[in-house]
Amino acid sequence: MFQTELYHVFKSFTLPLVAAGAILSSTAQAHFQMLYTPDLLRERGGQITLKMPFTHPAASGHVMTAETPQSFYKIRKGKKTDLTDAIKPISWTSAENTGPAYEADVKLRGLGDHVFVMEPAPYYEESEDKYIQQITKTIVNVGSLPTDWNEELGLKTEIVPLSKPYAIYEGGTFVAVVKSEGKPVPFAEIEVEYLNYEPDLDNNSFAKDPKITPPADAFITMTIIADANGTFTFGLPKAGQWGFAALEVGPEKEYKGKNLSQDAVIWVQAHPIK
Numbered sequence: 001m002f003q004t005e006l007y008h009v010f011k012s013f014t015l016p017l018v019a020a021g022a023i024l025s026s027t028a029q030a031h032f033q034m035l036y037t038p039d040l041l042r043e044r045g046g047q048i049t050l051k052m053p054f055t056h057p058a059a060s061g062h063v064m065t066a067e068t069p070q071s072f073y074k075i076r077k078g079k080k081t082d083l084t085d086a087i088k089p090i091s092w093t094s095a096e097n098t099g100p101a102y103e104a105d106v107k108l109r110g111l112g113d114h115v116f117v118m119e120p121a122p123y124y125e126e127s128e129d130k131y132i133q134q135i136t137k138t139i140v141n142v143g144s145l146p147t148d149w150n151e152e153l154g155l156k157t158e159i160v161p162l163s164k165p166y167a168i169y170e171g172g173t174f175v176a177v178v179k180s181e182g183k184p185v186p187f188a189e190i191e192v193e194y195l196n197y198e199p200d201l202d203n204n205s206f207a208k209d210p211k212i213t214p215p216a217d218a219f220i221t222m223t224i225i226a227d228a229n230g231t232f233t234f235g236l237p238k239a240g241q242w243g244f245a246a247l248e249v250g251p252e253k254e255y256k257g258k259n260l261s262q263d264a265v266i267w268v269q270a271h272p273i274k
Helices: 002-012
Strands: 046-051 071-076 079-082 087-093 098-108 112-119 123-125 130-142 157-161 173-180 189-194 222-225 231-235 240-246 258-271
Touching: 130 157, 157 240, 157 258, 173 240, 173 258, 222 231
Parallel strands: 130 258
Antiparallel strands: 046 098, 071 079, 071 112, 087 098, 112 130, 123 130, 157 173, 173 231, 189 222, 189 240, 240 258
């Protein structure tokens, strides 16, 4: 009831940028396509590994059985490099199960932003009788030289940063706009989760112990609503990586005769103040 009334308030008024997205509670764990490497801000390039489990990162939850990604590539200074052939199957272990996942070893050459994009195959969620496809971005910067971080990539749907997703202080804010086929999505619903269980890259698993203890289940998956221009702001209270998933914002609504939730996902990193 409260969420419905609040949604109509958002529909009736254009929220200012700084107030975009009142936080709503959710006790369900959110699906999140991960595209993970530990450091999104690096002094030098070199070899990195990106892990791609489809899981529930805030709670070390169930690892879904995902098919081979449809595409995986990198954008740097406007140039696209296909990395699909670098994808390798792995298994990923959470507190609940071990499931199939993927990884890719790639080399970062040159300063600037390396924007990685992974488009997974749609996943059938039996409990909801629908498919989910989360088009995911992770931006890795080398040398603190900004290049492509705020560029729109022409994806079916994407979250376009308005603040550098790799250069945020703990306690700072992440600002972005949700787009579908290049157009802002008014009042988009965005789920937010903290990567609360540190990924163990050597063992392809989450750590056994969480980094924080949420004060209530409502903090496992938080939901915010973008403003009338598709823009949202979220404060990052804890250092680490945070995932943002804008739900059902893509243009494709059906797959294999069933409903399709085509989502836009981005991962950002907050850094501690020492």
